[in-house]
């Protein structure tokens with residue numbers, strides 16, 4: 001599956017992106033508010049990228065991990081994980097490239113692609129309540145805040161945190 005936008009190529013993430021994946025996945029600053037990052041060592045990245053590649057090869061993947069490519073550079077990742085049959089969006093952009101609209105452009109294109117090709121009309125996403133960049137991105141995508149709950153565990157920190165859930169139903173929410 002490859003998705004093209006004005007500036008980006010969005011394609012399956014796999015082992016060939018190890019070096020550039022590590023740039024953001026190993027960075028505590030880049031992954032401060034994430035549940036599964038930062039990774040603790042290269043072996044973990046290698047295993048994850050292999051799993052991502054294997055999942056892409058399945059007829060009905062349970063998750064889709066994409067690499068975001070700009071001008072031939074791998075600048076971040078965007079994912080869709082199926083949670084009880086519902087698609088959950090996730091994203092991370094290498095901090096060198098923050099603030100240039102790349103996450104928005106990627107997420108919009110992925111949602112449109114899954115809507116047109118797979119008939120998916122509902123998407124949700126979660127983020128730490130302190131992760132302003134992430135929830136503003138959700139709002140820019142037309143997603144609405146659906147709830148707030150405790151018990152979130154970000155990998156970089158031992159404390160429990162709060163998280164927002166955002167969602168969008170393309171048949172009802174006007175963007």
Ligand SMILES: CC(C)(COP(=O)(O)OP(=O)(O)OC[C@H]1O[C@@H](n2cnc3c(N)ncnc32)[C@H](O)[C@@H]1OP(=O)(O)O)[C@@H](O)C(=O)NCCC(=O)NCCS
Pocket residue numbers: 030031032033034091092093094095097098099100101102103104105126127128131132133134136137138140
């Ligand atoms: C969240 C993240 C992916 C946004 O990436 P980005 O490419 O910088 O975002 P965009 O440039 O596409 O911004 C889209 C919108 O998000 C909001 N936004 C982005 N960065 C923001 C910031 N630092 N503060 C407030 N709002 C911000 C803005 O509304 C922006 O739209 P605008 O520029 O028209 O105002 C990026 O900050 C990141 O990688 N964070 C670390 C990983 C992470 O926390 N992922 C989410 C886990 S739940």
